[in-house]
Amino acid sequence: MFKEEYSNIVMDHFMCPRNMGLISNLNGEGTNGDPKCGDYLNIYIRVENNLIEDISFLVYGCPASIATSSMTTELAKGKTLEEALKITEDDIIDALGGLPENKKHCSNLGVMALKNAIQDYYKRKI
Structure with a gap:
């Protein structure tokens, strides 16, 4: 049976996710x-003065999805919208100390959900 090797950082974010909830x-x-x-992620943001003042998430998925979602919120919190839009999958993977090759796609969940949340913020402002 295949056993996945996760870094201590991944395990910490999986067992104690940051910014989970609404x-x-x-x-x-x-x-x-x-x-x-089958993983699915919702990211929620509160933007004030072009800064992500608060951010949270709800996710359905594997340990890597939970950890990458948690790290995405940690990387985005306090950043300007422009800075947050520059967060990449590699940024998330690097911040987690790496991911197994077959789980690297999970970092895309956070990147895309964050971009979609920022787009939604801009739409609401109109």
Whole structure:
């Protein structure tokens, strides 16, 4: 049976995810799902003065999906919208100390859901 090797950082974010749940006064919401593995992510943001003041998530998925979602919120919190839009899959993987090759696609969940949340924020402002 295949056993996945996760870094201590991945295991920490899986066992104790940061920013999980809903936030109050959100003004942006983004979703993303990966049909290959069935994972699905919602990211919620509260933006004030072009900064992501608060961010949270709800995810359905494997340990890597939970860890990458948690790390995405950690990387985006406190950043300007422009800075947050520059977060890449590699940034998330690097911050987690790596992922097994067959789980690297999970980092796409966070990147795309974050971008979708920021787009939703801009749409709500109109």
